[in-house]
Amino acid sequence: MVIPQIVSKSFLSRQNDLLFIAAVMAVLGTSSVLIGGIWDSASHALKIPDSFWTIQHVTVYTGVSIVALSASFGTILSLKNRKVIIGMVLLLAGSVMQLGGGYVDYSFHEIYGIDGLVTSSHLTIESGLLLASIGGFLTLSKFGYTKTKKLVPFAIVNVIFSATWIGFNLSLLVGAIMLCIPVYDLFSSGCSIM
Template sequence: MYLKQRIINSVLPNPQTLTIIVSLLATLGVLLELLGGIWDASSHAVRAPEQFWSIQHVAVYFGVSTVAASSILGFLMLHKKIIIGKSKTAIKIIILGSILQIAAGYGDSVSHDLFGIDGLISWSHQPLELGLVLSSIGGYLLLSHRKNDFFKKLVPVSIFTVLMSSCWLAFSLSLFVSAIPVCTLVYEIFSSGCAVL
């Protein structure tokens, strides 16, 4: 048993390095999702044909996969009890965000299959956006506790992902109360409109 633990410890990077990897994957995954979402919105502006497996959506899914890899690594760290304190809470937030994104992504796929193209408000989009916010917050919390100067330089990127994902969710939630005036303004961009499923 002792030999097995020594081998595992010699193969795995130290907890500090693993924590940095988790935070980078979470932050960069959310950033990729946001950029893919903007790319998708711009394709709506030029009225490009919409499919669930479009290149824009694949960029978003790759971001989701990156966040999922971050949460799996974080889960393993929690399971092996090699992380403590505030970092433990941050990893739990990333894991929750990742679960929401994966479940909502699957729900979005089912929604597209059953109902076709949906609008900005759907039963799957808002949980996905909440997952984005949670994952970005977890990534920020992990990065902000690092002492290394290189990783301190990435904190503004992390802050950007928190702000952008929060704005995205806030805009979507605002459509519940102001759908007609706001949707009229953005209808030309999102040619599918702001339909509510």
């Protein structure tokens, strides 16, 4: 056999395993985003000074980067594997939204220092997080329960937490003043809607 054929056959035989690893990394990356976001909220409760380059934000964007890399790699691998392409495309779209929103959030922090709880950049990041968590769940679910039974709870929790997070912030848009008063003390910037 010629070397390219050996590599091609070896790669194709491992393609399913590589897609599974990409799905696992996407779910773990999304978990990292949620943990960093919760940590960031706790820092606000403790009145820790806020800037973009806090360890909490680094945790969030490390998770986003893991999701983006695994989604990019998984999308390339799944072009011929229709089984997981929808989940991988959702992961990719979600990570692009999070990275774009992160850049806007960084710019906002650089200009104004601290930002409000409900901003266009945060809503973009949260929408991307919801897409990525759904994409991670859909991708992981294509590999069968016996292979994924330990990871499925993480994927489900990711979807529930990210949906709850964006739901909470969208509820602040509807009842801004009434709902923001109890939240004001929690976030040092208040609950401003920008």
